[in-house]
Amino acid sequence: MTKNNDSKSVVRKVTKRQIKTPQSLIHIKHTISLFQYKLWILLLQEFKRQFDLNEPTDDRGFRYVSMSYIEQHIGYAPSRQDIIDDLRALRKEEICFNYFEKDGNKTQYFSGFISEMKVTRLTIGFKFPSVIDDVMLGLDDAKAIFQMLNWDVFNHFSGKYEAIIYKLCKDYLGVGRTPYMTVDEFREYMGIKPTEYAEFMKLNEWVIRKPTKSINTSDISDITVEPIYSRNGRKVIGLHFLVTPKHQTSFPFIESQTNPAFAHAKVTIALSDQETYLALFSSEQISLSIDRANQYCDELKKKEKTINYGAIYKTAITENWGQQIIEQRSIHTSEQLDVSNDTLKNLASQPQNTKKSDESDWSIIHQKFLMRFTALPEDEQHELIQGCIKAQKDVFKGVMRKNYEALDLKILEKPSFTTLLWPYLAELWQEPITKIL
Structure with missing residues (x-):
């Protein structure tokens, strides 16, 4: 802080x-x-x-x-x-x-x-x-x-021994102590050859004491550790570590907050994936797609089926499931509203908003690319589609490939696919989308 x-x-x-x-x-x-x-x-x-x-x-x-x-x-x-x-x-x-x-x-x-x-x-x-x-x-x-x-704490340690001891002790935090190890077992676990630190005094100094001090004095570490030795006379024959939680005074990484579009997701969606989705869909589209995915998951839950939220959210966003909710709202609104003729005339006389203009622009782009693409031989169409899939980020490849295998060239009827295909072709054909408009 x-x-x-x-x-x-x-x-x-x-x-x-x-x-x-x-x-x-x-x-x-x-x-x-x-x-x-x-x-x-x-x-x-x-x-x-x-x-x-x-x-x-x-x-x-x-x-x-x-x-x-x-x-x-x-x-x-x-x-x-x-x-x-x-x-x-x-x-x-x-x-x-x-x-x-x-x-x-x-x-x-x-x-x-x-x-x-x-x-x-x-x-x-x-x-x-x-x-x-x-x-x-x-x-x-x-x-x-x-x-x-x-990971951020583990990766913070630059010394091999302190990182290994941290990882071992963090795993036994709930128990409060690690298992007992003989000195030979400890050497083996730490990857130390018999010829290295042959005297226990050296082993203790470089492989136990200094690493534990580094863990305990680190502002980033979230635990403290203490080696406890077992002796036979004056000779140390084994050891274990006591482990206690510690308040961190600083943090290695401060990550940006999740975009509000993902607020209703029931599992964490990686920030890199969020950025990819937001580059292709509006926040509203993503939020509605997640809501629709949650509805679908609720239906699966009632049927007592296994739910993989991560995979379902990925499919819902890339296929723009939120469009179903928009259409449902549109139908509901048209059934409920009793609008007078004068009101309709006033609405018709108002200029179209930016969103409708954007939709019109995309319709022009879609028709232009669709006509040129479907005029090509089918084998060339398939080759271009496969090239498009390979060029996408990993987060989209699996869903695109699955839909393509199921639909063949009918994939061109899916806006979620052509939204990615046309920009790919625009770059390949060196025909900027802005030039079409």
């Missing part, structure tokens, strides 16, 4: 970016570097997001994440070669997960944090080993145990 010159508190809305992962993937041996581990967690998060929104893989089974997403969360732009080197390390390193067996299952060892990867200037393509796919896709099981990791 900051103060102005009058010493009055300035209240800011803080949105924590939290990452939900299963215990078995939180508790792994940390043989990889801190950046590699952060990168892997972000890939896990993106995998789960895409799965929840029913976004398909490509023909070869790859999923993709944008470089800008990685840069946004890491806080800087790593070089393409560094990303490639780190992904190669993730592919080669053995993964040991579920280290503390907190979910009741045994520790498991497998080769590779990822199985395949490919990197372009703008995207990272990745595949996980099947066993990790199975763990991630079981996240919604009622018996699963989760951790909500505050």
Whole structure:
């Protein structure tokens, strides 16, 4: 929290970016570097997001994440070669997960944090080993145990050991203490070779004491931790950490508030997706589409069906479901109003508002592009549609592809599709929309 010159508190809305992962993937041996581990967690998060929104893989089974997403969360732009080197390390390193067996299952060892990867200037393509796919896709099981990791705090730590200890202790905040580990088990968990810090005095100084002090004195950290040692005589044979919550005195990121258009959404819609939607639809259209989606979800709830709010909101907004509500209101108004002839004449004599003018302009654009497009051979039409889908942001690709596969060229009858197709063609054909008007 900051103060102005009058010493009055300035209240800011803080949105924590939290990452939900299963215990078995939180508790792994940390043989990889801190950046590699952060990168892997972000890939896990993106995998789960895409799965929840029913976004398909490509023909070869790859999923993709944008470089800008990685840069946004890491806080800087790593070089393409560094990303490639780190992904190669993730592919080669053995993964040991579920280290503390907190979910009741045994520790498991497998080769590779990822199985395949490919990197372009703008995207990272990745595949996980099947066993990790199975763990991630079981996240919604009622018996699963989760951790909500505050990403901004975790990413704030630049030292590997302090970040690992923070992550471990944050997971056991509700219990108040971590499991007991022998010194050898602690070394293994922290990824320390037997030849590193061979004397416990050095291990304690660099891997325990300094990292815990960094966590406890950080203005951003939301917990305090204290190592408790078990001894056999004077020799330390094991340890655990006590964990208590702490009030944060500052925050690493202040995110802008959600646009009012999304106020009725029952799950969080990412700010990047909000910006994409607002570039294509008005706030009113989006708000009405969310309202219509909520009505649909209420109908599903009555039928005791599973509801995926994120996927339904995405479909509702991109297909402009709010138009149904507008049409219903129009019919209701025409049935209820008893307007005199004089009033009608007055209304007719008034100039059209900007909204109707915009609708007229779009009608002209639609007709022009539709005539030119339908005059092309069908195979060329299909090629252009596929090119348009590939050019869109990830948030639209899945819905567009699904509708295209279902409707074929009848997709041209859907305004939600042509709203994206015509601007794509305008750029491709070098025929600006403003020139048509």
